[in-house]
Amino acid sequence: MKILRDTWLVFSRQILLLLRNPVWVVVGVLQPLLYLLLFAPLLKPALGVRTNAEAYQVFVPGLLVMLAIFGALFSGFGLIAEMRAGVIERSRVTPVSRLALMLGRSMRDVVTLLVQGVMITLIALPFGLSVELQNVLVAYLMLGLIAMLCSAVSAAVALKVRSEDALAPLLQTVSQPILLTAGILLPLAFAPQWLKNVAKWNPFSWAVDGVRDLFNGHPGTDHVWQGLTIVGLLTVLAVVWAAREFAKSVR
Template sequence: MKLARDTWLVFQRQLLLMWRTPIWIAVGVVQPVFYLLLFAPLLKQALIPMGATTYAEAYQIYVPGLLAVLCIFGGLYTGFSLLGELKAGVIERARVTPVSRLALLLGRALREVVALIAQAVIITLLALPFGLRVGPLNLLLAYLLLALLALMTSAISYGIALVLPNDAAMAPVVNTVAQPIALLSGTLLPVALAPMWLQSVAKWNPFYWAVEGMRSLFSDHAGASVVWQGLLVVAVLTTAAVYWSARLFSSRIR
């Protein structure tokens, strides 16, 4: 109960800070909107092998990948905010309080989840005029998958920030990790269009299963095995990522 209360208190404080600077949500949406408006219309011909004969069907395939890459990149770069708080002494002051160290981490991570889901909702709404259609229950399940993905990547980013507490060192590491993860997830184009060797490699990428699960949900195939495989893989990895970053947080923030 104490952990839940402490997490809620930290989460409320972080939400208040985010509410005071809503520009960060807008900034996070700008690049995905460019991809939605300027890149997605080019995909109709490219996605014909996937059964996309109209622009609406192309968006049905592309938007889930765009939402996933939003959480991948958005989550993996959240560690820079923790670095800023460490340098400003915010964490130093918080550690003398009776608040749980795990709550200090979870409260911040959940704030990032809320911000990324808010951005995902905006992108989804903007895609509706282009013909995107998805059932409410499938959409909620897709957002659950996205929330787990955002929590996992945020926890990983916080862990990297604690291991490499330097902007100059962290930036290339995060970028080096994020690029192949996103490309091998089939976020821009489905991996099914790739050669067999690349498809085999992609299946070792846990984010691939999350993206495939998202696409099945947006295609109204909630009962497909890939949906539950994606949820299971992401849930297990999220638990592991939170545990790893929490251990680092407890050992290094004393």
Template sequence: MKFARDTWLIFERQMLLLLRQPIWVFVGVFQPVMYLLLFAPLLKPALNAPTQAEAYRIFVPGLLVLLAIFGGLFQGFGLIAELRAGVIERSRVTPISRLALLLGRSLRDVVSLIAQAVIITLLALLFGLTVFIGDLLLAYLLLALIALMTSAVSYGIALVVKSEDALAPLMNTLAQPLLLLSGILLPLTFAPAWLQAVADWNPFAWAVDGTRALFAGDLGNDRVWQGLTIVAILTAASVAWAAREFARSVR
């Protein structure tokens, strides 16, 4: 009960800070919207898709995973600012759970991601995308796990490096190969065999395939449950590691 209350208190504070500057939600969604409006229309001929709606059914799931990855991986900059302002230091004198310090922040990031994903989905519906609500909700669950995992990793690394100058290149170095090897922009079925073999080691490639299967209404596709399982395991491991870093930093 105390842990749940601690998590809620941190989450509530972080949400209040976010709602005071809701522009950041729209700033975060600006780049994906540009991809949706300016890049997606090129995909019908490129993918030889029968309809534009089918092209969006392939592209939008990857775009949402892209949003979850990048939205989470760069959350550590805010934590470094809190470290510099002494917010984390003052947490040392409170009895609040160190895991709650992490989860409260990460759950804020999840809520922000889902809000952005809803905006992207609604815009895609205007272009003819169709998806069953149940499959969409399960896809959002997968996206939430990705956001929770990547934000936890970002917070943990931020506590280790404690510098924006070190965090920025590290996150970019980590994010770029994950992006290119996940089939976000184009399905990896178009890639040569060696590239597909390398991508099999990228958990986000499984997540993208699973999300695409859900948007296609193929709930029984093995990639859905494989992606969910892989991401859930990695999320648990990431949260456990980041929570330990909070415990080391806030004593």
């Protein structure tokens, strides 16, 4: 199919550019690694668990969701740079699908996230993290959907505002409430009831609960299928929105 071929062409180019400057993959892992080494040990007394291993079972899934959100949410800055350099404009003269222009870039963000996620998971294993392979694969599926969702939203917003000066404060304003109400750093079970009610409107809080259940060996809970369903539907909507913005920008 043409859309698959076009998506592969865009994805291949984006990956090639990334491999030429892999420092961003390392930088993307550095901050979560610092959280893993310096913040996670504080959770043992905070959560009231007996061992550090139990704390990592709670913290690492949330950390991976945070990596998926913030790693992809700020990818729009690169798109603005491409627009300024005329890359998007030159797409006019090519027969490449407008949807593929977006999907190829989003797939790059998904692959980057999965590489970073595997690295974080492997680093956490010596600290006591334990997860079954089939469960972690489903968790990575949810993380990949989150990354594509955030990447598509970031691209659509970047194509709208067309300025780093506008994009940066907008994303910061949106991302902070998402982080604080998703239960990423600490489970919402410890939150007051009003905060739990607010968190129900945050789709990423459902995803965090689902990934935590998968890492703790409970793939059959409602949190898993609810998280996959909510994130999957939002990803489809975000991809459609971003594809339309690409079509407008190169028309």
